[in-house]
Amino acid sequence: MKIKPIHIFIVLSLSFLIYSFSIYIHPIYAKPEANINIEKAISGRLVWQKYNCQSCHQFYGLGGYLGTDLTNIYSAKNKGEAVIKAVILTGNDAMPAYHLSENELTDLMEFFKQTNQSGKADYNNFTIYNNGMIERK
Amino acid sequence: MIKQINFGKLFFAFALLLLLAGIVFGLLASYVYINPKFLKDSLGFSALRPLHVSLVVFWIILGATASVISSMQLINPNAFSSKTVALQLALWMIAITGIVIGYFNQEFGGREYWEFNPIWALPIAISWLLFLYNFLKTALKIKNWPVYIWMWMTGIIFFLFTFIENYLWIFPYFRENFITDMTIQWKVNGSLVGSWNQIIYGTAFFLMDRISGNNKVGYSKLSYAMFFLGLFNLMFNWGHHIYTLPTEYYIRYIGYIVSMTEWIFFIRIVYSWRSTLNDINSNYNYYPYRFIMASDFWVFLNMGQAILMSIPAINIYTHGTHVTVAHAMGTTIGINTMILFAACFTFFSNHSKAYNKSNKRLNIAFWMVQISLLIFWISLNIAGIKKGIWQVTNSTISHHDMMKSLMPWFQTFTYSGVLLLISLAFLCITILYHYIKSIVNQKAN
Numbered sequence: 001m002k003i004k005p006i007h008i009f010i011v012l013s014l015s016f017l018i019y020s021f022s023i024y025i026h027p028i029y030a031k032p033e034a035n036i037n038i039e040k041a042i043s044g045r046l047v048w049q050k051y052n053c054q055s056c057h058q059f060y061g062l063g064g065y066l067g068t069d070l071t072n073i074y075s076a077k078n079k080g081e082a083v084i085k086a087v088i089l090t091g092n093d094a095m096p097a098y099h100l101s102e103n104e105l106t107d108l109m110e111f112f113k114q115t116n117q118s119g120k121a122d123y124n125n126f127t128i129y130n131n132g133m134i135e136r137k
Numbered sequence: 138m139i140k141q142i143n144f145g146k147l148f149f150a151f152a153l154l155l156l157l158a159g160i161v162f163g164l165l166a167s168y169v170y171i172n173p174k175f176l177k178d179s180l181g182f183s184a185l186r187p188l189h190v191s192l193v194v195f196w197i198i199l200g201a202t203a204s205v206i207s208s209m210q211l212i213n214p215n216a217f218s219s220k221t222v223a224l225q226l227a228l229w230m231i232a233i234t235g236i237v238i239g240y241f242n243q244e245f246g247g248r249e250y251w252e253f254n255p256i257w258a259l260p261i262a263i264s265w266l267l268f269l270y271n272f273l274k275t276a277l278k279i280k281n282w283p284v285y286i287w288m289w290m291t292g293i294i295f296f297l298f299t300f301i302e303n304y305l306w307i308f309p310y311f312r313e314n315f316i317t318d319m320t321i322q323w324k325v326n327g328s329l330v331g332s333w334n335q336i337i338y339g340t341a342f343f344l345m346d347r348i349s350g351n352n353k354v355g356y357s358k359l360s361y362a363m364f365f366l367g368l369f370n371l372m373f374n375w376g377h378h379i380y381t382l383p384t385e386y387y388i389r390y391i392g393y394i395v396s397m398t399e400w401i402f403f404i405r406i407v408y409s410w411r412s413t414l415n416d417i418n419s420n421y422n423y424y425p426y427r428f429i430m431a432s433d434f435w436v437f438l439n440m441g442q443a444i445l446m447s448i449p450a451i452n453i454y455t456h457g458t459h460v461t462v463a464h465a466m467g468t469t470i471g472i473n474t475m476i477l478f479a480a481c482f483t484f485f486s487n488h489s490k491a492y493n494k495s496n497k498r499l500n501i502a503f504w505m506v507q508i509s510l511l512i513f514w515i516s517l518n519i520a521g522i523k524k525g526i527w528q529v530t531n532s533t534i535s536h537h538d539m540m541k542s543l544m545p546w547f548q549t550f551t552y553s554g555v556l557l558l559i560s561l562a563f564l565c566i567t568i569l570y571h572y573i574k575s576i577v578n579q580k581a582n
Contacts, residue, residue, distance in 0.1 A: 005287060008365055016372040020302070023324065023388070026317040027310060042312040052245040052252050055186040060382045061457025062323060063249060066169065066182060068536045069457065094173035096181055118315045119383035123453050124531040126381075133393060134380060134449040 033117050037110050044111025047104045056095070060121045066094065071121035074112040081109050144222040145207030149481055150572055151226065152199035153565045155233070156474070159192030160558045167554050170547040184240045187252040191240070193469060194250060195233055198296075200477035201333050202268060204340040205289050207484040209275050211347075216275035221267050228264035232257045248322055251303060258304055265300065269293050283346070283355030284364050288339030291368055295332035299325050320384045327375025334473070335367065341429055341476045344483055348426050363402065370395055377447040381456055389449070396447035403440050406433070424499065425486075428479035431507060435471025438514070439464060454529055459546075460521030463514050470510055470557070481568050499567065505560035509553045516549035 033041075048054065056067035063069075073079055085105055091097035100108065119136070126134040166185040169175050176185065202225075209216040236253040239245070246254045272293055276286055303325045305311045312318050346355045354360055376392015420426040442464055446455050455461060520543045527539045534542075 005282075005361060005365075009287075009291070009368075012365070012368055012372060019373065019391075020324070023317070023320060024305070024311075026320070026385075027314040030314040030317060033315075038313055041315075042309050045306075045312050045315075045318070046246075049246055049248060049252075052183040052187065054249045055183045055252070058457055059319065060379070062319065062378070062382070063457075064182075064186065065457075065459060065462060066173075066540075094169075094177070094182075096177050114315050121381070122531070123381065123456075123528045126453055128450045132448045132450045133390070134453055136383065 033114060036114050036117065040107045040110035041114040042111075044107035044109070044114070047100065047108045048111060050104075051098055051100070059115055060119075061123075069121050070112065071115050071118070074109070074116035084109065084112065142219065142223070144217070144219065144226065145203050145210060145484060146572060148199055148203035148206060148226060149484065150569060151230070152196050152203055152477075153481070153569055155192045155199065156196040157562055157565050159189055159196055160561055162192060163189040164551070164554050164558050165189075167547075167551045171544070171551055180241070181243075183245070184243060187245070188237065188240050190250055191236060191253065192233075195229075197337070197469060197473050197477070198333055199229060200473075200480070201292070201336040201340065203484075204343075204477065204480040205268075205272065205293075205336060207480070208285075208289075208340060208343045209272070212279070213275055217271045218274075221271050225264045225267045225271075228260040228267075232260040232264070248303070248306065250326060255304055255307060258300070262297070262300060265293070265297050269297060281356075283342075283352060284357075284360040285339040285342040285346070285355055287361075288335045288342065288364055288367075291371075292332045292335030292337075292339060295328060295335065295371060299328040299332060303329065316382060316384050319382055320379060320388065323378040323382075324375045327378055328371055330468075331367075331371030331375075335371065337473050337476050338367065340480050341432065344425055344429060344476075344479055347483065348420070348423070348429075359405075363405070366398060366401060370399060374399075374447070377452065380449045380452050393447065393449060396444065399440060399444050399447070403437075403444060406437050406440070424482040424503075425479040427503065428475045428482065431503070432472050432475035432479070434507075435467055435475060435510075439467040439471060442467070442518075454525035455521060456525075457528070458521035458524040459517045460525065463517035463521060466517065467510075467514050470506075470561075471514075474561075478564060485568055485572055498563070502560045502563040502567075505556055506564070509556035509560060512553040513550050513557055516546045516553065520546035520550070 053070075054063045056064040058064065058067075058069040059071045061069060073084060074081070087095070088098050088100060088105070088108075125137050127137055128134050162185055165176070165180075166182060166189050169182045169185065176182075206217055206222060235257045239253055239257070244254055245252045247258075251258070272289065276282070276290060279286065282290075302321070305321060306318060311321060342354055342360065346352050373391055374395040376388045376390075377396045378392075380389050380392070442460075445451050446460065446464065523543055523546070524539065527534065532539070
């Protein structure tokens with residue numbers, strides 16, 4: 001049988017769908033995060049989006065470029081919940097003050113706790129392999 | 138009345154207005170890097186950035202839509218029903234108006250690049266469904282598709298799929314596991330860009346067919362091979378965005394291996410460089426061709442950069458830095474916008490003889506775009522590399538001080554951005570001016 005463009009298109013599309021759905025089902029078998037109130041954390045993600053924090057800040061280097069990476073802000077030295085809340089409510093040189101409600105702040109803190117538990121976002125802790133791939137030490 | 142309107146041109150005109158507005162907001166946003174207090178307590182960077190990004194993304198998507206509508210109507214004058222195209226445009230206008238008003242009122246709620254309230258995704262999705270319906274209705278009547286129709290079809294279908302996938306986060310299930318959520322978010326961002334690239338590169342193939350006067354390019358085996366390689370990358374190379382994210386190994390390896398197939402594109406560009414140079418000499422004064430050639434140059438630079446950035450060992454130095462911004466600007470302005478300008482100058486050519494012969498002002502604007510974009514691109518890359526070294530070497534310098542040390546490069550990219558704005562605005566206004574003048578003349582006659 002002669003291979004036509006439509007055959008290649010169908011094979012590629014089916015492979016793409018299988019790959020996509022294999023990723024969608026990850027949360028079902030992913031290890032549950034300890035000491036996280038999932039309900040609050042997933043609401044916290046929406047607070048992050050509501051105030052468009054991503055325009056300046058990043059998680060794992062993904063996001064805006066004006067501010068700092070906040071993946072591990074929850075456990076960062078001299079930071080913690082009280083400092084994070086104070087910065088959000090009062091602002092700083094570059095960041096305006098944001099008037100979040102108490103509930104929004106609580107949810108956002110739970111979300112930061114979740115991002116913190118997901119891994120470390122520092123870049124100086126990778127092993128570089130001969131094939132060019134990197135792995136966290 | 139509605140049947141007399143050329144919707145391809147109307148789409149282009151609307152898209153050009155979005156580009157104009159998008160680059161103005163881009164310049165304002167870039168000034169925040171020099172003076173962080175600029176508009177801090179009014180519009181703020183949190184609104185300026187999405188205003189810039191969304192409007193420029195809409196320019197590309199609507200420009201791509203306009204290119205397909207105009208090209209298909211050249212292939213078949215009865216292609217695309219006027220009523221559904223009018224509805225398609227009206228839905229886009231409603232969505233964009235709502236999105237812009239929302240940004241001005243500090244109403245967000247979406248994800249990066251799509252920060253608007255998800256409600257506005259609905260008219261966009263319906264409009265895209267109408268586009269798909271109209272496209273297939275015409276395309277299915279054509280036998281033995283040239284490669285550009287394949288590219289348009291895959292671009293339109295995959296845009297719809299990934300646009301819907303872009304909103305999976307609405308369901309709490311997809312936000313439960315943070316790493317999976319981020320993986321899907323960047324899978325979507327990678328594939329969405331790939332899907333509109335398919336439409337725009339398809340347009341470039343179509344224009345080259347028209348310029349050369351034969352359809353060899355559209356039916357060559359090499360073109361089909363390149364198309365399927367591009368589609369393969371659209372589907373599977375997005376893992377290169379998330380090497381530092383602690384997601385599954387296989388996702389990162391698939392992203393890495395598939396990205397390396399882009400060397401084939403790169404080698405092909407270098408291989409065909411000599412014949413391209415000969416063609417430039419003979420077609421230099423024809424503007425659509427010149428813009429296509431400019432896009433080729435930017436493909437060369439950005440693809441070289443993208444391939445290097447896709448090597449994880451290099452990626453840790455560029456990830457999360459302005460090198461990524463340089464790549465985004467180089468591709469959206471250098472490649473997408475150049476091809477869309479080539480399409481504009483082709484489809485609007487009956488409005489001005491100036492587009493078909495050397496014109497001093499257009500020449501200056503053309504070269505000003507290329508040179509200012511190159512300075513813009515280089516300064517962003519230098520700022521990015523410096524930040525990359527800072528983040529990998531565990532420097533004791535604070536983020537604030539590191540950003541301050543990059544100031545000369547931020548100033549360079551902002552001031553070159555002013556030149557870019559002026560030159561792009563001149564091109565947009567020239568096309569819009571001749572278009573409006575032709576409508577006025579038509580009415581007068």
